[in-house]
Amino acid sequence: MRLTRGPRRRLPPIDRPTPMPGETRVWATFRAFKAGMTGDKGEVRVATALAALGIPALHDVILRDRLGLTQIDHVVRASDAIVVLETKNYSGHIGGGVNDAAWVQRFDGTAETFKLPNPRLQNFRHLQAVDGLVADRAVLVRACVVMVGTASFDAGLHDAVVPLADLAQHVLGSTDPPQRWLDAAWCKLEAAAAASPDLRPAHRAQVEARRKPARAIGVVE
Numbered sequence: 001m002r003l004t005r006g007p008r009r010r011l012p013p014i015d016r017p018t019p020m021p022g023e024t025r026v027w028a029t030f031r032a033f034k035a036g037m038t039g040d041k042g043e044v045r046v047a048t049a050l051a052a053l054g055i056p057a058l059h060d061v062i063l064r065d066r067l068g069l070t071q072i073d074h075v076v077r078a079s080d081a082i083v084v085l086e087t088k089n090y091s092g093h094i095g096g097g098v099n100d101a102a103w104v105q106r107f108d109g110t111a112e113t114f115k116l117p118n119p120r121l122q123n124f125r126h127l128q129a130v131d132g133l134v135a136d137r138a139v140l141v142r143a144c145v146v147m148v149g150t151a152s153f154d155a156g157l158h159d160a161v162v163p164l165a166d167l168a169q170h171v172l173g174s175t176d177p178p179q180r181w182l183d184a185a186w187c188k189l190e191a192a193a194a195a196s197p198d199l200r201p202a203h204r205a206q207v208e209a210r211r212k213p214a215r216a217i218g219v220v221e
Helices: 023-038 043-053 119-134 155-160 182-211
Strands: 057-065 068-077 082-088 093-095 102-106 113-117 141-147
Touching: 043 057, 043 068, 043 082, 057 119, 057 182, 068 119, 068 182, 082 119, 082 182, 113 119, 119 141, 119 182
Parallel strands: 082 141
Antiparallel strands: 057 068, 068 082, 093 102, 102 113
């Protein structure tokens, strides 16, 4: 018995929903925002710059503090201090106050804005964690936020961040010989850096647990 095919039936065209007014623009802005936040955060560029300067540096260090676990992008041993670096790779235009809980990000051609946790406040927590681990008043611990992206900033924020091109003047320290009391502090930080991989799963779980109830601005990691 021979089977033959009948005429091929054509399916009706699918009606695709028409974007709401402004929806296309909003999603385009969101994609640009997301790319700036979840892409290369610039840690590799900062690590490369530190290596070129020839100064001791630790990267992706996780420390315990009073709030749990906190992740630090870079810790540098300058000749006169321990320097804690937070790296950000922003685009668009950033506005706000130096001590505001959040800064505001805008993009050209759109009225939408996005709130970003103030990186200076994030890094202040990191500074406190490092200071607590070092536990030596003779050791100076300072911090700065390094920007590697294309963002422009309000005039009031120009002194709040350090462009990557200016990093050297903030981490090289004085021209004096390294202070010997930094040795013990740096040994503690090296030990903490070596232990960081074991703490990474717990830190990741902690961050996710904080994000689930509400992605509130001002929660620092």
